[in-house]
Amino acid sequence: MEIRGLSGQFNSTLDEKGRILLPAKLRDQLKGCPLVLTRGIDKCLWLFPEDEWKGVSDVLLENSSLFKSKSQMIQRRLLAPATDLAIDKNGRIKIPSSLQRSTGLVRDCIFIGLDDHVEIWDEELYIEFEERCEEDIKDAWEELGNQG
Amino acid sequence: MEIRGLSGQFNSTLDEKGRILLPAKLRDQLKGCPLVLTRGIDKCLWLFPEDEWKGVSDVLLENSSLFKSKSQMIQRRLLAPATDLAIDKNGRIKIPSSLQRSTGLVRDCIFIGLDDHVEIWDEELYIEFEERCEEDIKDAWEELGNQG
DNA sequence: ACAAAATCCCACTTTTTACCACTAATATTT
């Protein structure tokens, strides 16, 4: 099942049991689809439809070798923490506590749809991150204009 | 539906439910047209006719990749917050609360027509922004004089 | 076998959305 066009930014809160409601619009797009959750680049989680994740992990494994420390690093950081996920009857997913910890997820979270996957951030950390990026974004935006 | 020639500056107020009346002149030009609302560069919102926005988002997605942090940044900041919008029976649009927050919209707002899209600012923030720009213009002017 | 944790399921609360009703302002007609 190939899914593209994931988008939107949504708030949601993690409860005491580590459950969090998938925002309705994302849920509509993802329902019935096997999911994979793992640590992303930057301090966030990545939620992938299984097939999309397969594409990414294949790339990671392709040039991998026991003798290359860089690829081992990537495998530990991105591949190893990946876990299969199901959406429960109420539309929530369970976030394993180790992933909560590594991402600093406490309660208020933000979901960000990025075409083929979804990022999950701690709200506070995301706002800080965004502020740090703001200048770079303006620059990148102007660059885009100069290309066109 | 291609729309050009949006112009004008108008005041309008956000009500407690996050609804805001599209100024009549803009409404006339935009009625019947599917709209997209997203965060702009600078602390404002951008309201685009869907087709115009498609053009922008295609450019953004074109060279995008999960492995490029710059493109991910741009996607998070500009593409993800984009949401489809409809004009209700009374000529109002609903501004999602996350967009209100990120733009500092409280009550009094300003609409600015910019040919192919409309900017929405918090009035107070816009006035401050204008003043800051004024200083930049003066500086640039003096620089010009010193060059000669 | 027992405690702790995870899962399932139900019930409640809040938010959102669509619709309606009203006032104010502007334009039109006689």
Next chain:
DNA sequence: AAATATTAGTGGTAAAAAGTGGGATTTTGT
């Protein structure tokens, strides 16, 4: 100019959808 119609702008209600909490049962690990 007065009366009427039309458009602009504001606020509120009610039904539906989204979101939240928590208890009971099952599973897991020691």
